[in-house]
Amino acid sequence: MTDMDKADLRSLYRRMLLIRRFEEKSAEMYALAKIAGFLHLYIGEEAIAVGAIDVLRPDDYVISAYRDHGHCLARGSDPGKVMAELFGKATGLCQGKGGSMHLVDVQNRFMGGYAIVGGHIPLAAGLAFAAKYQKQDLVTVCFFGEGAVPSGQAHEAFNLAALWKLPVVFICENNRYGMGTPVHRAVALYEDVAEAARSYGITAERVDGMDVLAVRTLMRTVVEQVRAGQGPCFIEAMTYRFMGHSMADPSHGHYRTKDEVEEYRKRDPLLVLKETMLNQTSCSEADFKQLEREVGDVVAAAVKFADESPFPEPASLHADIMVGD
Amino acid sequence: MLLSYREALNQAMREEMRRDARIFLIGEEVGYYQGAFKVTKGFVEEFGPQRVVDTPITEAGFTGLAIGAAMAGLHPIVELMTMNFGIVALDQIVNNAAKIRYMSGGQLSVPLVIRGPGSAAHQLGAQHSQSLEAWFCHVPGLKVVAPATPHDAKGLLKSAIRDHNPVIFIEAQLLYGTKGEVGDGEYTIPLGQADVKREGADVTIVAYSKMLLVALEAAEQLSREGLDVEVIDPRTLKPLDLDTIVASVTKTGRLVIVEEGWRFCGLGAQIAESIYSAAFDYLDGPIVRVTGEDVPIPYSRPLEDAAIPDVARVVAAVKSLCGAA
Secondary structure, three states: OOHHHHHHHHHHHHHHHHHHHHHHHHHHHHHOOOOOOOOOOOOOOHHHHHHHHHOOOOOOEEEEOOOOHHHHHHOOOOHHHHHHHHOOOOOOOOOOOOOHHHOOEHHHOEEEEOOOOOOOHHHHHHHHHHHHHOOOOOOEEEEEEHHHOOOHHHHHHHHHHHHOOOOEEEEEEEOOEEOOEEHHHOOOOHHHOOHHHHOOOOEEEEEEOOOHHHHHHHHHHHHHHHHOOOOOEEEEEEOOOOOOOOOOOOOOOOOOOHHHHHHHHOOOHHHHHHHHHHHHOOOOHHHHHHHHHHHHHHHHHHHHHHHHOOOOOHHHHHOOOOOOO | OEEEHHHHHHHHHHHHHHHOOOEEEEEOOOOOOOOOOOOOOOHHHHHOOOOEEEOOOOHHHHHHHHHHHHHOOOEEEEEOOOHHHHHOOHHHHHHHHOOHHHHOOOOOOOOEEEEEEEOOOOOOOHHHOOOOHHHHHOOOOOEEEOOOOHHHHHHHHHHHHHOOOEEEEEEEHHHOOOEEEOOOOOOOOOOOOOEEEEOOOOEEEEEOOHHHHHHHHHHHHHHHOOOOEEEEEOOEEEOOOHHHHHHHHHHHOOEEEEEEEEOOOOHHHHHHHHHHHHHHHHOOOOOEEEEEOOOOOOOOHHHHHHHOOOHHHHHHHHHHHOOOO
16 A cells, blocks of 8 residues: 555544544543533444545535534534533534534534434435535435434435435444334334335445445445436445443443444454554554544543633523524 | 415515525425415426425425525425425424524524415314414424415515525415405515504404404404404514504503414413513403314314304404403
8 A cells, every 4th residue: 555545544544533532532521520411422333424424525515413423523523612512612513502412513514413313314305405406516415323214204305315316325324223222123124224215216335334445435436426416325334333322321231232242342443444554554553552642632632622611601592593683 | 456365475486586596495286286275376387397396295304305405505485285284394393494593503594484374264174274373483493474464475475585594484275365455566574563454442453364354354343333443463473573562552451362273372372471561551451362262173164163263253352351242
């Protein structure tokens, strides 16, 4: 591999590592009651956000569900502003009004995290509709879990997107559990959830969601097709969340075993990429130590920024309900 | 110019769509069918299917799509074949349209009109006859408009389309054919401004949409019996123009509120509370509400009639309040 490849892989690894360490720190801050409410961590699924978003243009749209920190960070949002939002601070991305599940960063075309399962999928179709209507060659990428696939709103959006050949990529992050319910108890076609999209004539592919390079390679082709006006695509990225559904539950227990979690941890997306880098580039352990230091500093600075930031003024309570407020 | 309510709506949208290419119309049968109630007659011929978008029968999906398109800078007009179907899209309206601006800390806006007929027509049965304005008014982040006359319908719809917020615009099937003088040329009526439809000194009636016509007829009848009734149409239900109602009550000392919707938690309860708070000292008696009965609207004609306020009931309520019964 060339130096360019090395720098490229290093950059992918760094972005995944940032999400990982950011999420671990979030959990820590939750335990310290700096963060409250719901907190859904993306640990284990980093390769999907980073691999998929890497191929996008800055003006493409990205929209996500409630497990959205990873997508927001992968899109380039300032970790300090993201952490400040989790802290409910005035300096947060949404000035503390959104919280963990509703991150929005319009400057980076991150159009939001939404917390009604399936409810943001029609919005993604709408972003794509707007691009097509205005003859812009923009692609919308919409992330959701496999738990959203059987929802009515997902199906309505799939139908509209297929019917009108909208430039949208639906990325199903199949982490095998909708909260505590395994996919085989929730989705009739659990062996191939992408069949839901195919039934509307949408091209669908499955990819190893633990392999950032596989995700990126597939996305390159898919985004090119979608941008060229060939209609929507659906990607089922096979993954696994290493933590509980939210901070309210442990990583294993009632609905899955410790052994199962350990088994999947062997395919940790960070390990998968690290192995490639060690085997196929001149990267050494020292490089990874260096990355850890860099990312550690970024996350520490994010926490410091969030912690030192002020809470919103009470007067902001009634601001931004309506345009013109 | 004498126009029907239907023609006034048609003109309003036509003028706005000619003015601004970002505006598009979307809904069931809005295009080639010319609108289920022919409000969009001639639109697909003038503006083409890109801007007059026929949809499948999936209200959640296409309402969500419109919200997404609005987030990306378009100005959609969603036609719901009836407001009852808004219930199917309620997740999109309440969880997305109404909240996206606030949750994003003011980064996003949703310039969107959702319009269609509410309230009962003739014997449409329980699922097609509901007056749901109180539901929409309850949600922060929405404006709610319910014009009664062709002139108001045109001016208010143009303002609703130009507004930068989500506006629920409630029409009535039984109003579509009613005729009235409509201002010539370009005009708009600001949202949030009530109109004194009839001046009087003895008692104030507040009524909107179809019930305005009932109230005006009752006022006419009462005038022959020596009662001088002032009739106020709020026109916009949220934000409510309380000042105009207060000014009237300050003069008359008596208030009757007429609404077709259900009594319990109806809009009149809110108007009454607002008036008690703002003008209690001016009241010579309790505020009287004339409302729909708390029942699903029945099919059978005499039962349906019994469920909905009529002229006789309004006359009786005013008389009892004025001690003239």
